[in-house]
Amino acid sequence: MTVAVYPGSFDPVTLGHMDIIERTAQMMDHVIVGVLQNKSKTPLFSAEERVRMLEKITSRIKNVEVQSFDGLLVDFVHKCRANVIVRGLRAITDFEYELQMAQTNRVMAPDIDTIFLTTNLRYSYLSSTTVKEIAFYHGRLEEFLHPFVAEQVRQKVEDYYQSKN
Ligand code: ADP
Numbered sequence: 001m002t003v004a005v006y007p008g009s010f011d012p013v014t015l016g017h018m019d020i021i022e023r024t025a026q027m028m029d030h031v032i033v034g035v036l037q038n039k040s041k042t043p044l045f046s047a048e049e050r051v052r053m054l055e056k057i058t059s060r061i062k063n064v065e066v067q068s069f070d071g072l073l074v075d076f077v078h079k080c081r082a083n084v085i086v087r088g089l090r091a092i093t094d095f096e097y098e099l100q101m102a103q104t105n106r107v108m109a110p111d112i113d114t115i116f117l118t119t120n121l122r123y124s125y126l127s128s129t130t131v132k133e134i135a136f137y138h139g140r141l142e143e144f145l146h147p148f149v150a151e152q153v154r155q156k157v158e159d160y161y162q163s164k165n
Contacts, residue, residue: 002027003082004115007034007073010050011043012149013057014131016123020088021058023117031064032080038070044132044156057146074109085114090124136160 004024010017010033024031033054037047045053047068054066069076077085085105087098102114131144135157141150 001029002084003030003032003080004028004084004086005032005034005073005077005080005082006086007036007069007076009036009043009128010054011045011128012050012131012145012153013054014123014126014128014144014149015146016088016090016119016126018057018146019120019123020086020117021064022061024086025061025064028084029063030082031061031086032082033058033064033066034073034076034080035066035068036070037068045152049152053149053152056148072108074105074112077112078109083112085112087114087116088119089116090119090127 004027006021006024008017021031021033035047035050035054043050051066051068058064058066067080069079073085077083085102087102089095089098098114098116102116105112105114126144131141131153134144135141135153138157141153144150145153
């Protein structure tokens with residue numbers, strides 16, 4: 001049985017992430033989306049909120065589950081009894097960092113392989129950071145996000161502006 005972990009911040013999950021999740025679910029027996037908690041940057045959404053959004057929009061895909069984690073990715077992968085890490089590659093700019101991470105993880109855990117999926121060209125420009133910038137300037141989000149996620153982002157931005165008044 002091939003179990004894959006797809007780790008990331010997912011702050012918030014975009015249609016680009018969803019494309020990777022759907023394609024991975026077709027290839028693997030089971031997929032665990034791992035939501036990273038311990039990022040140095042302060043996220044817009046808490047780990048619990050990010051998990052909840054991912055659960056909601058992946059509920060129709062039967063072999064996908066969502067969990068949050070902190071600490072080393074390879075420890076989380078072992079805990080999940082998974083053997084593959086999946087990452088998305090958008091452009092050459094992703095490559096250097098991803099290669100370094102994959103090689104480091106391979107030294108720490110030789111039993112785990114990292115595989116890369118090139119992004120759907122439709123979403124190759126898309127990042128959570130860009131989406132947040134658009135949201136803070138009240139731009140339209142439906143091109144980039146599932147409607148449920150778009151609504152949550154709008155709400156979060158509104159709460160932020162309210163708290164400033
Ligand atoms: P991280 O902070 O770990 O990079 P992200 O949530 O930004 O977390 O990304 C998680 C994974 O999804 C990474 O492998 C990233 O390359 C990939 N990814 C990000 N945006 C896209 C996209 N638009 N299309 C496909 N993959 C993406």
